[in-house]
Amino acid sequence: MNRRNISLALLLLAPSLVFAELHVVIVEGLGGDQAYAEQFSAQVDAIEVASATLTADDNIKVFRTDTASRDAILSHFTTLESRLSANDQVSVFLIGHGSYDDVEYKFNIPGPDLTGEDIAASLDALASTSQLLVNTSSASGAIVDLLQNDNRILVLATRSGVERHATRFGSYFADALSNSTADTDKNKRISAAEAFSFAARQVDDYYEGNGQLATEHPRIEGERTARMTLARLDASRPAIIDVALAELITERDALNSDIDALRLARDDMALQDYQAQLLEKMLQLARLEDAIEAREGNTNGQD
C-alpha cells in the first residue's frame, strides 16, 4: 500500500480527523531491571505495530533504550519541525520510568534525562495542530500544566508528580491498542478515549481486586479524544476505492452523522419515538454496510 492510497483511504474512511500525515515518536526509557525492561519493550512493540496500521513505516520513529539519548530525541523533533504542517498529526509515546522532585519532571533515559521542559518545548515547536502525548511513566502527571493546550491530547499514567511508584497503566494501554474489548463503539478503531478508558478501568480493577490502595490515577486531557485514532483493528481495507464505493461510503458517513445527531437528541425525545427512529436508521446503516462490503468484494462474513 503506498502513501498516496493510504492517504486517500484514510481521508475517506476517517472523516472525523482530516489531517495530511501522522507522525509517531515512541521512546523506550530505562527499565532499571530486567522485568521492567521487558515490559517497556513489549509496550513499545505494541504501540509500533498499532501505529503501523495508521501510517507509513517511515513516519514512525522508535527510540529503543540503547538509542534513546536526549540529544537524539531532541534532534528528531527538530527534524520534525521542518517536516510537519499544521494539518499533520503527531503522536508521542513515552514508555518508561519518570521522576519528580517537586520542581522538575524527568523521563529516565540513558545519559541526561528528558525533562518536562524538553518535552513541552519540542511539542510546542511543531506546527501540527493535532498532537497527542502519551506518557506512561511514574509521576507523569507532573507535566500536565506544562503541556496542556487546545491542540493537544494528553494521556498520563498519574494524576500528579506525587504518584511516584512504577505504573501498571502502560501495559494495559498498550494492550488496548489491539484488543477488540477496548473498541467499545465497534468501529474497528481504537481511539485515545477508548484506549484510555480500557486501561484506566484495568488499573482500577487491579488495585481493587488485590485489595490495595491505588498508587496511580491515570488522566486524560484535551478535546476530541474520541476522534483521535491510535490503531485500526482491521487493516484489510482495499487499496483502491472506485467511484461507486466512494459514494456508498459518503452516504454511510452522512447516515452516521444523522445517527449521532439522533443520539444527542435522545433526552429530548420520548423513548418509543427514539427507539423507532434508531431502528429505522440502524436498518439503513446495516444495509449500506452490506453494500459497501459487497462492493469491496469482501465475502468474509466474520468480524
Add this chain to the structure above:
Amino acid sequence: MGKTRRLLVGVSAAVLAFAPLFVANARGIHYGAVTDPALLSCDQQYWRGQIEAAEACYTDVLNSNTDAAIRAEAAWALGDLKLANQLFQRAMTVSPTDAAAKVRWGDLFAASHQNAEAMDIYREVLAEESANAFALLGAARVLVDRFEDAANSYLQPLIEGAAYNDGALVGAWLLVAQVALENNRYDEAEDALNQAESIIEHNEWPLLEVYALRAAADLLNNVDGGKWTELALANNPHYGGIYATPAHFYVITRRYRDAIDLYQKAVDIEPDLAAAHEELGINLLRDNQMTRARKHLEIAYAEDPFSPKAVNSLRLMDSYSDFRLIDDRPEAPGAVPITLRLHEDEAAAIAPYAIELTRNSMAVFTERYGFALREPVIIEMYPDHEDFAVRTAGMPGLGILGATFGYVIAMDSPSGRPAHQFQWGTTLWHEMAHVFTLEASDHLVPRWYSEGISVFEEWRSGPNPGIRIPMSVYNAMQDDRFLPIADLDEGFLRPTYEEQVIVSYMQAGLVCDFIDRHYGEDALRKVLFAFREGLKTVAAIESVLSITTAEFDKDFATFVQTEHGAVLEQLEDWHHTQTEISSKMAAEDWSEIVELARRLIAIIPQYVEADSPYLALARAQRELGEQAAALESLDTFWREGGYDPASLKRLGQWLVDADRKATAIKVLQSINLVDPLDQELHGELGDLLLDSGQAENALREFEIALALEPHDMATAWYRLAQAQHELGNIEMSQGYLLQALDVAPNFRPAQRLLLKLADQHSIRN
C-alpha cells in the same frame, strides 16, 4: 466496604474472639483481691442484689478521702471506667510498688476489653513478683477467654500451690471448671467446682459463680439446672450470670436458640448486664432476628461502649443496606425457601449458582440423612472477610471460610479471598451439610461430627468431589497427630499447634469416611441420631458401632495406614522432589521437570493445590512443544479436582482450540463455583453454550456478564440478542440489538443480526 471501621480502641480483629464468660458485671466477684473494709461492705450488698444500697455505698467511698486505688474500685463499680482508670493511674504514681492495686488496674483493662494492656500489666507485676497469685489469675482469665492453651502456664502455679492465695485459687478452680465444661470433661469440672466451693464457703464469699457453672454443667447434660438457679436467685435476685453463664456454653456448642432464651432471662433480671445484651444481640443475629438483635446490641453499646463486638455488629447491620436479599420460593409443596443476602455488586453473578447448588444439596442431604428442613435457609456471603469475622466473633475455632448457625449460613463471598485458595461452591456445600447435621440433631451434634460429615460430603457429593488432603495434614499424619475420637472436639476448640484446626477437619472427615465404608451409610445416620438423643461421643460410638472408642481409634488408625500409608512412606521423597522442581523451574530444565512431576503425581495423584505437579508438568510439556500432552496434563489436573481459575481458563482455551468444546464448557462452568465474578469468562462460556445449542444456559451466562458491568457493553448486549434470537424471543432480541447499536452503531455482527430479524420477521423499516 470500609475496613478501617472494624478497628476500635486498639483492638484488632483477632481479639474479637474474646467471649467473656463471667458476665456478672464488668467488675466481677474479686474473691479477696480487694481488702478495704468499706469497699467490701459495698461489695457484699452488691453481691446480694441490693443494688441501690450498694450504689449509695460506692458513691460514699468514691467521695471519701480514701486511697486512690480504693476510690478507683468504687468508680469502677459505679460504671465510670474512665474515672476508675484515672484513679488507678494516680494510685500508681503515689504508690508505684503497690502490686495489688496494679493487678486490679490490669483487671480494669481486661474488663474493658483491652486485653493487650491488661496482659502487659500482669506481666510487669509477675516480672517483679513471679508468684503474684492475682496477676497469674488475671493473665489466665484473658487467655482462657481467648481459648488459648497458654493459659495453662499461668494456672498451674495457682493449682499446684506454688503461688498461693485463697481468692486467686478460687478464680483458678473456676477457670479450670469452665475449660473442663467446654471440653465435655464433666467429672473434672465437678472436682474443680467442689474445690472452689469449699474455699468460698470458708471465706464467706458468694457462691454465685459456682452455682452458675453447676447450672451450666447440668444443662449440658440435659439435666434441669433449676436447683442452682433457685439457690443463686435466693442469694441475689438480680444475678443475671446464673443464666448468662450456661448460655455461653450453649453458644459454643451451637445451641443458639437455647442461648437466646437464657440471655433474655439474664437481661430480664439484670437489665444493665451489657455483656448479656451483647451476646443476646449477636445470637439473635445468628437466628436472623434482626429487629430484636439491633435493640439488644444498641443497649449493649450504650452500657459498654468499650466493647468492639457490639459496635462491629451494629455497623455490620448498617452495611446490610449495601446488600440485596434474593428469595427463591418454589411453588412445589414442602419446598423450603432460600434467602440469599449478597452484596449488591455481586448478587446477580452469585445468586443463580448459589440457589442451584443449595437446592441440589437439600435434595441429597434430605434423602441421605432422612431429615427434611423445616425452616427457610438464609445464606449470607461477605466480600469483606472482616464482616464475616464479626459474624463468627466469640466462636472458637469456627470455620475460617464459612459458619452455620442453624438455618443461617455466613461465609466469605468468592471475592473475599484469592480465587486459587477458595472454592465457594464447595464451602457452601459444606455449610449446607452443617444445616442438616445441626437441625437433625437439635444442635446436639458435637463439633467434630458435624465437621466430619461436612468434609465427608464435600468429598463424596460436593461440586468438586474426591478426597484431597492438604500437605500440612499429611505432615501431621506422619507425626501421628490425630487425636483419639473422644478428644477430637478439642482439636477445634483449643488447638495446641498452628495447623491443628485443619488437621482436625480432615481427621473428622476421614473418621466419617471410615464409618461409612466399614459400617455403612446407615451407621452415619444412626450416630447422628444418637447425638440427638443426648448421647455424647463415647456413648454414641459404643451404642451404634458396638465398639469402644479405644478400639475405634485402633481400627481407624489401621484404616488411615491402609488408605494413606503409601503416601506417608514417600512423603519425604515428595517434599524433596517438590523442592527440586522449584529449582528446575528457575533453570527452565523442562525435560527434568517432566520426569520429576510425573514422580510426584505417581505418589499423590489427587494433589491439586496451587503447587500441584500437574501444573508444572503442563507448563514443561508446553515449553517442550508437546501441546497435546500439556492439554492432557491440565485436563487430568481438572478431573482430579484442580480449581485454580487461571489454569482452568487456559485449559478451556486449549480444549476449544482442540475442538473439544463439550469438555471446554464443563471446565469453564466449574470455574463459576470458584470465581463467578469474571465477566469475560461468562461471555466466553455463553458463546460456547450458544454454539452448542444450549441457548437457555447461554442466556444465563450473558445476563450475569451484563450484570457485572463489562467494559464492552455493545458485545454484552449483542450476546443477549443472539441468545434471545435462538430462543425465539424476537422482540427481546431486537431490543438488545438496538442497545448494542446505540452504543456502537458500526457493530457489524449486530447490524447483520438486525437485518436477519428484519428479513425473517418483517420488522418495520
